[in-house]
Structures are given as C-alpha cells and as structure tokens.
Amino acid sequence: MRDVFQQELQEVQQRLVEIAELVAEAMRKATTAFQDSDITLAEEVIEEDAHIDELALTLDELAIQILARQQPVARDLRVVVSALRMSANLERMGDMAEHLAQLTRYRFPDKVIAKGLRTTFKEMGEIDIQIAEKLIKMLKSQELKQLEKIRDLDDKIDSLHLSVFDKVLSDTWAGTSMDTVDATLASRYYERFSDHAISIARKVAYLSTGEWAPDIDEITESKA
Amino acid sequence: MRDVFQQELQEVQQRLVEIAELVAEAMRKATTAFQDSDITLAEEVIEEDAHIDELALTLDELAIQILARQQPVARDLRVVVSALRMSANLERMGDMAEHLAQLTRYRFPDKVIAKGLRTTFKEMGEIDIQIAEKLIKMLKSQELKQLEKIRDLDDKIDSLHLSVFDKVLSDTWAGTSMDTVDATLASRYYERFSDHAISIARKVAYLSTGEWAPDIDEITESKA
Numbered sequence: 188m189r190d191v192f193q194q195e196l197q198e199v200q201q202r203l204v205e206i207a208e209l210v211a212e213a214m215r216k217a218t219t220a221f222q223d224s225d226i227t228l229a230e231e232v233i234e235e236d237a238h239i240d241e242l243a244l245t246l247d248e249l250a251i252q253i254l255a256r257q258q259p260v261a262r263d264l265r266v267v268v269s270a271l272r273m274s275a276n277l278e279r280m281g282d283m284a285e286h287l288a289q290l291t292r293y294r295f296p297d298k299v300i301a302k303g304l305r306t307t308f309k310e311m312g313e314i315d316i317q318i319a320e321k322l323i324k325m326l327k328s329q330e331l332k333q334l335e336k337i338r339d340l341d342d343k344i345d346s347l348h349l350s351v352f353d354k355v356l357s358d359t360w361a362g363t364s365m366d367t368v369d370a371t372l373a374s375r376y377y378e379r380f381s382d383h384a385i386s387i388a389r390k391v392a393y394l395s396t397g398e399w400a401p402d403i404d405e406i407t408e409s410k411a
Numbered sequence: 412m413r414d415v416f417q418q419e420l421q422e423v424q425q426r427l428v429e430i431a432e433l434v435a436e437a438m439r440k441a442t443t444a445f446q447d448s449d450i451t452l453a454e455e456v457i458e459e460d461a462h463i464d465e466l467a468l469t470l471d472e473l474a475i476q477i478l479a480r481q482q483p484v485a486r487d488l489r490v491v492v493s494a495l496r497m498s499a500n501l502e503r504m505g506d507m508a509e510h511l512a513q514l515t516r517y518r519f520p521d522k523v524i525a526k527g528l529r530t531t532f533k534e535m536g537e538i539d540i541q542i543a544e545k546l547i548k549m550l551k552s553q554e555l556k557q558l559e560k561i562r563d564l565d566d567k568i569d570s571l572h573l574s575v576f577d578k579v580l581s582d583t584w585a586g587t588s589m590d591t592v593d594a595t596l597a598s599r600y601y602e603r604f605s606d607h608a609i610s611i612a613r614k615v616a617y618l619s620t621g622e623w624a625p626d627i628d629e630i631t632e633s634k635a
Contacts, residue, residue: 271496272499356588356589356592365580368591371591371592371596372595
C-alpha cells in the first residue's frame with residue numbers, strides 16, 4: 188500500500204512538472220508573440236492553453252482519487268493538498284501567458300507595445316521564462332536554493348512592474364490611451380505570473396523542510 | 412463519528428459564510444472609499460484584509476484536519492476539497508477590494524476616478540456587492556437559483572468592464588495617463604471579484620446537484 192502511495196505521489200510530481208513545462212513554453216511563445224506581434228504564435232498560445240487547463244483538471248482528479256484511496260495523513264496529506272493548490276497556480280500562470288497572447292491578437296496588425304517600453308517588457312518576459320525554468324527544476328529536484336533564485340527574479344519583476352507605471356505616468360510619455368491600457372495590463376500579467384511561481388516554490392520548500400505553516404510573507408505576497 | 416463529521420462540515424460552511432460576509436463588507440467599504448476618495452475607509456479595508464487572510468488560512472487548516480481525522484470519501488471528500496478552493500477564491504475577492512482601497516490611497520487627496528467613469532464604477536461596485544450578498548445566501552442555503560442570479564450579474568459586470576475600455580479608448584476620452592491606468596486596474600479588480608464569485612457559486616451548485624465534473628464553461632470562464 189505504501190509503495191503504491193509513493194508511486195502515486197511520484198505520478199503527481201511528474202504531472203506537475205509536465206504542466207510547468209507547458210507553462211514555461213507558453214510564456215516563451217507569448218513573450219515572442221507579444222514582442223514581434225506574431226499572430227500565429229499568439230493563436231498557438233491561446234489554443235494550447237485549453238490543454239494546460241485540461242491537464243490541471245486531470246491532476247486535480249488524480250489528487251482527489253489519491254485522497255480517497257490512500258487516506259493519507261500528516262505530511263503525506265499536505266503533499267497531496269498542496270498539489271491541488273500548485274495545479275491551480277500553474278493553471279493561472281498559463282492564463283497569464285494566454286492573456287498576453289490575447290492582447291497581441293486584439294491589437295494585430297498594430298504593435299501591442301509602445302516604443303519606450305519594448306526593452307522593459309522584453310526583460311520582464313525573459314525573467315518570467317527564467318522563473319518558470321527554475322520552478323521546473325525545483326519541482327523535479329526539491330532543491331531549496333531555487334526558491335532564493337526565484338525570489339530574486341521576482342524582486343526584479345516587481346521593480347520592472349513599478350518602472351512601467353513610472354514610465355506611463357511621466358511627463359515624457361507620448362503613448363496613446365491604448366498604449367497605456369496595454370502597458371498596464373501586460374505589466375500586471377507578467378507580475379502575476381511571477382507571484383504564482385513564488386507561491387508554488389514556497390509550497391515545495393515547505394514540504395521539503397517540513398515547515399508548513401505559511402509565514403506572514405505568504406499573506407503579504409499573495410496580495411500583490 | 413458520522414455525527415462529528417456532519418458537525419465539522421457545518422463548521423466549515425459557517426466559516427465560509429463568515430468570510431464571505433467580511434468580503435462583502437470589504438467590497439462595500441472599498442466601493443464607497445473609491446467613489447468618495449475616503450482615505451480613512453480605504454485604510455480600514457486594507458487593514459481588515461489581513462483578518463480575511465487569516466480566517467482563510469484557519470479554514471484551510473480545519474479542512475486539512477478534517478481530511479486527516481475523518482478520511483472522507485466520495486461526495487464528502489469533494490465537499491472538503493471544494494471548501495479549500497472556495498476559501499482561496501474568497502481570499503482573492505478580499506484582495507480585489509483591498510486593491511481598490513490601495514488605488515484610492517495612492518491617489519489621495521486626488522480623486523481616483525476620472526469624471527466620465529464615475530457612474531460606471533458606481534454601478535460595478537453596486538453589482539459586485541449584490542453578487543457577494545447572493546453568494547452569502549447561496550453558501551447558507553445551497554439555493555441553486557442564486558447561481559443564475561449571480562451569472563446574470565456577472566454578465567453585467569463583463570459588459571461594464573468592456574464599456575470602460577470603450578470609454579478610455581474613444582476619441583472623446585480626455586483623461587490623463589493616470590486616469591487611464593486607474594480605470595484599467597479598477598475595472599479589472601471589479602471583474603475578477605465577480606469571476607471568483609462565479610467560481611464559488613458553481614462549486615456550491617455542483618455539490619448540491621452532485622454534478623461535480625467541471626464543464627467547458629468553467630474552463631472558459633476561469634480564463635476571463
């Protein structure tokens with residue numbers, strides 16, 4: 188019974204990794220589509236998000252079946268419950284990539300990013316991709332050091348997010364209202380992607396250190 | 412044992428109602444603060460959100476303990492798992508009210524809403540409050556008819572959300588970039604609040620009809 192349970196937990200972990208890999212790929216494509224106004228790539232991201240949603244739902248079903256069959260307690264129970272939560276976070280990360288693709292499509296054939304912000308958004312996209320890659324590593328290996336790396340990258344995202352607002356609110360901003368709307372939304376999507384990653388990384392860290400209780404940090408960051 | 416379990420489920424339900432009541436109150440205050448640039452009220456909302464977060468965490472702990480102690484299966488298991496998810500939705504609804512209060516505070520003593528949008532946002536706020544009230548009813552009574560009402564209200568929110576973009580992207584829009592940023596963010600907060608409510612209402616409906624499997628609707632709407 189115990190062995191079956193361990194196998195099932197491994198299955199859960201593999202599926203989380205699989206979804207995280209699709210999410211990383213979605214963010215890679217969405218960022219390129221967004222930068223280059225690549226409508227074909229944008230449509231791919233939108234289409235493929237349904238697959239991420241489906242995998243997340245299937246993983247939830249598996250987790251519920253494991254709870255029913257194995258009746259885990261203590262740490263094992265928390266592993267399964269946290270898989271349910273991580274799957275919700277991953278699903279939302281996929282949505283953020285999809286939202287970027289949708290913005291790209293709405294504005295096509297116009298560029299979605301105003302001139303003064305191209306470098307900033309390129310950087311935000313690259314950092315979110317790195318975050319997703321480190322998250323995959325962490326889900327595979329439970330390496331705690333990835334959490335610190337993800338936190339550092341998230342700090343960068345937060346400061347780029349603020350810099351977008353500084354830019355569009357500055358006297359030199361020459362963008363149209365549409366540019367302002369797009370910049371506001373895109374920046375928020377990139378920033379929320381990173382928040383969800385932090386939330387997952389923190390759960391993995393808790394599970395491997397045994398320190399489950401969410402700290403005040405989690406309460407604060409969940410509001411960002 | 413069965414009686415204890417039923418008592419515990421009632422406790423879970425009462426706590427969900429309690430959190431939903433605080434969320435409704437937060438949205439009431441946030442909407443007034445936002446309309447009237449009432450900094451004191453805005454600060455109350457921000458301060459009280461920590462309490463909502465805490466109650467949601469405590470409810471999660473209770474749900475996990477129930478899973479461990481009662482080892483529920485079948486529908487009972489789904490009730491407990493969905494309580495975990497509803498608590499996450501409620502916590503995010505509280506965050507949306509808090510974000511509106513934060514916007515109000517950032518811009519104080521200036522008005523946060525541009526002139527042409529005051530009526531639209533007043534309406535969005537009133538509808539979100541109604542949604543929260545219907546959600547409380549539904550959590551208390553499991554009345555399915557509330558789901559339809561919440562859906563109808565959510566449709567109104569969606570069309571108001573679109574009308575905000577129409578307005579700020581129209582030729583007649585005379586707002587500053589800051590007005591555009593604020594309108595974009597506030598509209599999204601009101602719209603996400605409603606999305607989370609729909610998500611909770613749908614879970615309650617599934618549990619009382621026994622039709623658990625999420626339909627394609629859920630997949631689609633979760634992306635909005």
